[in-house]
Amino acid sequence: MTLHAPPGLPLPSRVPTIAAMTPLPDSPKLSPTDETPAQTEVKRIGACLVCGEETTKLCSKCLGAGHELFFCSPEHQKLIWRDHHRVCGRPLVPDSRPWLSKLEALEAVANMDVPRRLPHGKIASLIEFLNEAGCATRFIVTHIYRLTEGHEHPYDSYTSHAALVDIRMLELRRRCPAGDLNEVLGTIDTFQLTNELLYQLWPCMPTNKVWYPGANHRLVIFLSLLRQFRAGNPSVSLEFCRNAYKQIEVFLASPAAKMLSAERDVFLDGLHAYIDPETLVIRLPLCDYTPEGCMAAEFKERIGRWRRAVAAK
Ligand SMILES: [Zn+2]
Ligand SMILES: [Zn+2]
Ligand SMILES: [Zn+2]
Structure with a gap:
């Protein structure tokens, strides 16, 4: 059983023993983090979301989706791009919850047998948590990869939202034990x-x-x-x-x-x-x-x- 890391990402240092491990799909559809985001000039004035300076420039892709996000300069827009690009240009509905990044997916898979403290005094690993939610162990890796950016998967609003919320909630509790x-x-x-x-x-x-x-x-x-x-x-x-x-x-x-x-x-x-x-x-x-x-x-x-x-x- 081998876990294939996508290009540019290291393999996780530990891989749990679980059958049916499949490679992380590699068909990125998102803007890469090194891309320069486009700006549009408008007649209105707004405050730069980074420095607060008044400006008439805003994020082009977000404007197209109905969001007026002002940035005084490409430099300030780039400062938050590594996170903003994952939700840039998302329409008003559904909300701005992005797919798992490849790193998030790899870490979730590599640590899915690690127990963590969950709400209401529960202690469970990601495997146990998803088993309880009705996902059989042999489908867990596929399940996680389907929620990962770049995967060909139609947006299924409720199931995907709930699953993204759960996986991120569990990962945060693993990363933040105290x-x-x-x-x-x-x-x-x-x-x-x-x-x-x-x-x-x-x-x-x-x-x-x-x-x-x-x-x-x-x-x-x-x-x-x-x-x-x-x-x-x-x-x-x-x-x-x-x-x-x-x-x-x-x-x-x-x-x-x-x-x-x-x-x-x-x-x-x-x-x-x-x-x-x-x-x-x-x-x-x-x-x-x-x-x-x-x-x-x-x-x-x-x-x-x-x-x-x-x-x-
Ligand atoms: Zn600024
Ligand atoms: Zn944007
Ligand atoms: Zn509680």
């Missing part, structure tokens, strides 16, 4: 972190809302900058990170977001609770790591507030 995201921030995949934040900020995933993918895009840009800042990239300052955070709030308050003020309050409450606006320290506890225990009660409270906010419309 539960402090600040410690691993420079090394985890941005979308594993985005996944966790969105799950806890907005558990019911309102993909039909105009503001949701717009907020998603800005959250990805903010987390991409924060990760790079924590990883020591000298081109990314704390001011850039603070600006990107502020731009999420600015967008949610704009008419373009078409967001109810009560919904906005609930969302911003969560955002401020999970990421300190001043220090940018992440205070998002992984489920069952909070001093008070499981976060299920807080989830319920948040969903209740969202339902009441919508009902009060």
Whole structure:
């Protein structure tokens, strides 16, 4: 049994003993990370999502999909491109959840027999978790590869979303056994972190809302900058990170977001609770790591507030 790494990627250092290992498909359809993203000039003025400077230039592909993401220069657009290119030009619905990167897929496969602490006091490996979800062990590798970028797989919104959420949730818990995201921030995949934040900020995933993918895009840009800042990239300052955070709030308050003020309050409450606006320290506890225990009660409270906010419309 051999695991084939796609070109340019190392083989994982360990490979679990599991039958029916198939090679990772290699037919990339996404823009490569070294591509220069295109910019379009418009008559409107917006703040650069990186530095905050006023500009009339925005991401061309995202504009075509209905997202106005302003960048003052190709340099600032490139600064977040390694993460943004995975969701660049995604239409408003479904939301901006990208396929697994090849590295994410390889790591998930290489570590699928590793037990991890899951919500509600459970301990399970990826194999055990997927078995319980109805996926037989011999199909797990194929299942993961089908959710990987470059694979010929039609977008199946519910199944794919649920599976992506689950795999990223499990991988984050393997990478962060102590539960402090600040410690691993420079090394985890941005979308594993985005996944966790969105799950806890907005558990019911309102993909039909105009503001949701717009907020998603800005959250990805903010987390991409924060990760790079924590990883020591000298081109990314704390001011850039603070600006990107502020731009999420600015967008949610704009008419373009078409967001109810009560919904906005609930969302911003969560955002401020999970990421300190001043220090940018992440205070998002992984489920069952909070001093008070499981976060299920807080989830319920948040969903209740969202339902009441919508009902009060
Ligand atoms: Zn800028
Ligand atoms: Zn874009
Ligand atoms: Zn829980």
